[in-house]
Amino acid sequence: MELHPIWNDYPQLQPELTQTLELMEKSIQLKNEPVKKALLEMIGAGGKLLRPAYQLLFSQFGPEKDRQKAIALAAAIEMLHTATLIHxxxxxxxSLRRNLPTIRAEFDNNTAVYAGDYLFVTCFKLMSDYTGSLRSLQKNAVSMEKILSGELGQMEDHYNLAITVDEYLANISGKTAELFALSCSAGAFESGTSQLFAKNVSDIGHNIGMAFQIVDDILDYTQPRAEIGKPVLKDVRQGIYTLPLIYALQTEVKQLTPLLEKKELMTEDDTQKVYQLVNELDGVNKAQQLANRYTKKALKRIDNLPNNPENTKIILQQLTQTLLTRTN
Amino acid sequence: MELHPIWNDYPQLQPELTQTLELMEKSIQLKNEPVKKALLEMIGAGGKLLRPAYQLLFSQFGPEKDRQKAIALAAAIEMLHTATLIHxxxxxxxSLRRNLPTIRAEFDNNTAVYAGDYLFVTCFKLMSDYTGSLRSLQKNAVSMEKILSGELGQMEDHYNLAITVDEYLANISGKTAELFALSCSAGAFESGTSQLFAKNVSDIGHNIGMAFQIVDDILDYTQPRAEIGKPVLKDVRQGIYTLPLIYALQTEVKQLTPLLEKKELMTEDDTQKVYQLVNELDGVNKAQQLANRYTKKALKRIDNLPNNPENTKIILQQLTQTLLTRTN
Known part of the structure; x- marks a missing residue:
């Protein structure tokens, strides 16, 4: 089990992230051995562990120093994230995730449904075992509700050529930013910070999450297939139009529309053309600028946090900046 | 919104069951209107509400008389049940459930995945909003873990012609009896009974659940299609072999095996023959006898419960007896 290379630059975070992974593995108690094995492989396959990392970092700000609890909550959040990935x-x-076959590809959709459900439940089990308060569980439930309501909302926007930037932002706010906000604020709140402090941290997490998802969507239009471990522009064929494409459509709709209207019948040539047009029409650049703005907002707020504990602020800034320029 | 006719004989339970349904409806807060409508229709389509009913009945035994809380927990349990049904x-x-198109049939599997997830979360939200203790949430999480571990375990037994009665019982123990046990024990425990009392009630719930599932599986071999609102012996085609068939296979394997080995290629004629053979080979009778035994065990334990509150014991006995002889 190895940590993602992103953590090579942060040796001080490695021990707790490793413990987070170990606790996740220990929590998978399934009689169905093949499914158990696949889940363990997925967990061990080097996901970035960004949500637990932010949670652990923000848990440094409160007076409570129970690291076992912080690690358990970090494991719970990553478990929840893994459950949503499977679904x-x-x-x-x-068919591919982290360069491994997905659960649905290795087994079938049916196994993936229950395997995801199982991880959802394990998340709640970890939370109810380790959290000190019902209040955190309530917040967790409210966040998950927003996330799923967002996922269901997004499905209404499939193949919507008229989707606006605001609609896209609302979708990723539910789909991605909410879980970053929860990770950060739960880290702070469970370590005993004030509600007000946790709310501020929640906003920081929201901005980090927005930037993260926009960069993720940009990578579809800038990285060749092998490097991101998933097929290029599969989303577009399935009617999921993200920010670079939305900006490109705002600039010039004529060339893109006939390609996109082929829907799942788009050929490799068609997606290549979309890929090229989105870059030429400045969609990638504009999206990058918006990601920059979200990152800047986050960095500014992080800068206003207390300097104690030492180094935590610097690590938060460095990590948040790194996410903006990542290539995978 | 009407209650299932089973409650016509229990007028004293009707107000709280109706409030349970109303709270479930109120808890569905989705921006995606078509999915919201479908979920509300499913909830309103007259499910039996057995789990909330048992929870509400057993919540009469403790000193605490907060009926709003009891109703909220009943709604949470039924929400969890509905989530598992969708998945x-x-x-x-x-394609059919309660004589309505299923979510996956009316929309697609994708919507059904997230819609089920959403109800899971709503269950936890209700529980964390209304329960008094983390202990209950822990128990709830442990039960859900068993249920999903059971569902995943059962998938390994598909098309297993050598499946034993014990393996079948282990499967339905996880799949069905666990949630009945949780409903009953959570009802008691949250109303302030002792742990020991709640454990006894959990065993009662387990026995009720075992009998319930066996009767459910018997109905596939005794009821014509229209009355149960789902296609006859679809399970068999999908490799799910239940108690009546398992008993029949123990008696006479030669006639059944070649039919079952056709798997999903079984014709209507084939399933009709299986249906007939299972009845002729005494599979239905033997299964009914085992269901009787579980019901008897439950009734005996119920008989040992305190007589206070008045009538609760009698209602529990009457309801449990009714489930044994139901025809849908």
């Missing part, structure tokens, strides 16, 4: 892979008909 | 319908490729 997302069903919905997206995906 | 089960994906796995079973089912």
């Amino acid at each position: 997302d892979d069903i919905v997206d008909d995906a | 089960d319908d994906i796995v079973d490729d089912a």
Whole structure:
């Protein structure tokens, strides 16, 4: 089990992230051995662990120093994230994730449904075992409600050529930013910070999450297939139009529309043309600028946090900046 | 919104069951209107509400008389049950439920995945909003873990002609009896009974649940299609072999095996023959006898409960007896 290379630059975070992974593994108690094995492989396959990392970092700000609890909550959040990935892979008909076959591809959709459900439950089990308060569970439930309501909302926008930037932002706010906001604020709040402090941290997490998802969507239009471990522009074929494409459509609709209207019948040539047009029409650049703005907002707020504990602010800034320029 | 006719004989339970349904409806807050409508229709379509009913009945035994809380927990349990039904319908490729199109049939599997997830979360939200203790949430999480571990375990037994009665009982213990046990024990415990009392009530719930599932499986071999609102012996085609068939296979394997080995290629004629053979080979009778035994065990334990509150014991006995002889 190895950590993602992103953590090579942060040796001080490695021990707790490793413990987070170990606790996740220990929590998978299934009689169905093949499914158990696949879940363990997925967990061990080097996901970025960004949500637990932010949670652990923000848990440094409160007076409470129970690291076992902080690690358990970090594991719970990553478990929740993994559950949504497994269910997302069903919905997206995906066959690769972290360069491994997805659960639905290795087994079938049916196994993936229950395997995702199982991780959802494990998340709640970890939370109810380790959290000190019902209040955190309530917040967690409210966030998950927003996330799923967002996922269901997004499905209404499939193949919507008229989707606006605001609609896209609302979708990713529910789909991605909410879980970053929860990770950050739960880290702070459970370590005993004030509600007000946790709310501020929640906003920081929201901005980090927005930037993260926009960069993720940009990578579809800038990286060749092998490097991101998933097929290029599969989303577009499935009617998921993200920010670079939305900006490109605002500039010039004529060349893109006939290609996109082929829907799942788009050929490799068609998606290549979309890929090229989105870059030429400045969609990638404009999206990058918006990601920059979200990152800047986050960095500014992080800068206003207390300097104690030492280094935590600097790590938060460095990590948040790194996410903006990542290539995978 | 009407209650299932089973409650016509229990006028004293009707007000709280109606409030349970109303709270469930109020808890569905989705921006995606078509999905929201479908979920509300499913909830309103007259499910039996057995789990909330048992929870509400057993919540009479403790000193605490907060009925709003009891109703909220009943709604949470039924929400959890509904979530598993939606995901089960994906796995079973089912098109009808309660004589309505299933979510996966009316929309698609993708919507059903997230819609089920959403109800899972709503269950936890209700529980964390209304329960008094983390202890209950822990128990709830442990039960859900068993349920999903059971569902995943059962998938390994598909098309297993050598499946034993014990393996079948282990499967339905996880799949069905666990949630009945949780409903009953959570009802008691949250009303302030002792742990010991709640444990006894959990065993009662387990026995009721075992009998319930066996009767459910018997109905596939005794009821014509229209009355149960789902296609006859679809399960068999999908490799799910239940108690009546398992008993029949123990008596006489030669006639059944070649039919079952056709798997999903079984014709209507084939399933009709299986249906007939299971009845002729005494599979239905033997299964009925085992269901009787579980019901008897439950009734005996119920008989040992305190007589206070008045009538609760009698209602529990009457309801449990009714489930044994139901025809839908």
